[in-house]
Amino acid sequence: MNAPILRTKNELLAFINKLDSRQDLGLVPTMGALHNGHKSLIQASIQDNPHTIVSIFVNPTQFAPNEDLSTYPRSLEQDYALCDELGVSAVFAPSVEEMYPSAQGAGALCDSALDEVRLLPPKSMGYVLEGFARPTHFAGVLQVVLKLFMLTRANNAYFGQKDAQQLLLIKRMVRDLCLPICIHGCPIVRDEFGLALSSRNAYLSDEERVQALRLHQALESIKQAYNQGITAAKELQNIGIKVLNNMDIEYLEIIDENLALIEDLRQGGGACIVVLVVRVGRVRLLDNLWLEPN
Ligand code: AMP
Helix, strand or coil: CCCCEEHHHHHHHHHHHHHCCCCCCCEECCCCCCCCCHHHHHHHHHHHHHHEEECCCCCCHHHCCCCCCCCCCHHHHHHHHHHHHCCCCCCECHHHHHHHHHHCCCCCHHHHHHCCCCCCHHHHHCCCCHHHHHHHHHHHHHHHHHHHHHCCCCCEEEHHHHHHHHHHHHHHHHHHCCCEEEEEEECCCCCCCCCCCHHHHCCCCHHHHHHHHHHHHHHHHHHHHHCCCCCCCHHHHHHHHHCCCCCCCCEEECCCCCCCCEEEEHHHHHHHEEEEEEEECCCCCCCEEEEEEC
């Protein structure tokens, strides 16, 4: 085992100060319970950068009080073994108190316990779709990601397209705050049946796992229809809804990179993203499809 586990900001800074500052440093922020989706981000970073740091931190400020912070899967030893096997330079796994000075002695670690300088996402991006269901979520994500960027001073950071809205918001933060870091979006990794990998899939029963496959099937039907020339969002949505049949769909929308709804995919020049959330049992399953203009 070669990669150190850094537990404090000081250990991280000491480690970074020993690196050659002319060489690129890649950062892969995660909440642990690593799977092949995370692995693909780590591999992308290792390929691009002489040094890669993986952070493992279940960030309390992005969980609302009624969410699964206390039960979120944690497996630091296995995660560390994977990172080491892949050849990362270091794993940064801080405590909550280390990341949030105002949590010292606060006891409750939820958002309201942390009275810190905060960033707010733009209204048009932070409070729709995922942000509508989870209105405090993205402020918490931006807060921790900005801290990780400042602490590591990485040149490159890797995020999954799986969390499309998160990826777009982080890109927006980097643009708006002129942060000297390049954000790389990496494709969704799926299991052999098409289910997008997620740490929360662990909450699915066998039966729910089978139902969950319909998300990918719905997105694939939309892709097929789009490739056959259908570009009206309503029509594409209906094709997806039909495949999802009686499932509990929270939303199925087609958006651009500013998270604006698209009515017809011929409009605009950039990527169109079909974003989908379906509740299966007690799990909210997220999936999406990135369509480049035809
Ligand atoms: P998390 O540990 O859930 O915070 O995820 C850490 C990073 O891994 C985020 O950038 C996610 O978008 C990314 N990620 C999670 N699942 C996948 C997946 N199935 N494919 C690609 N990236 C993923």
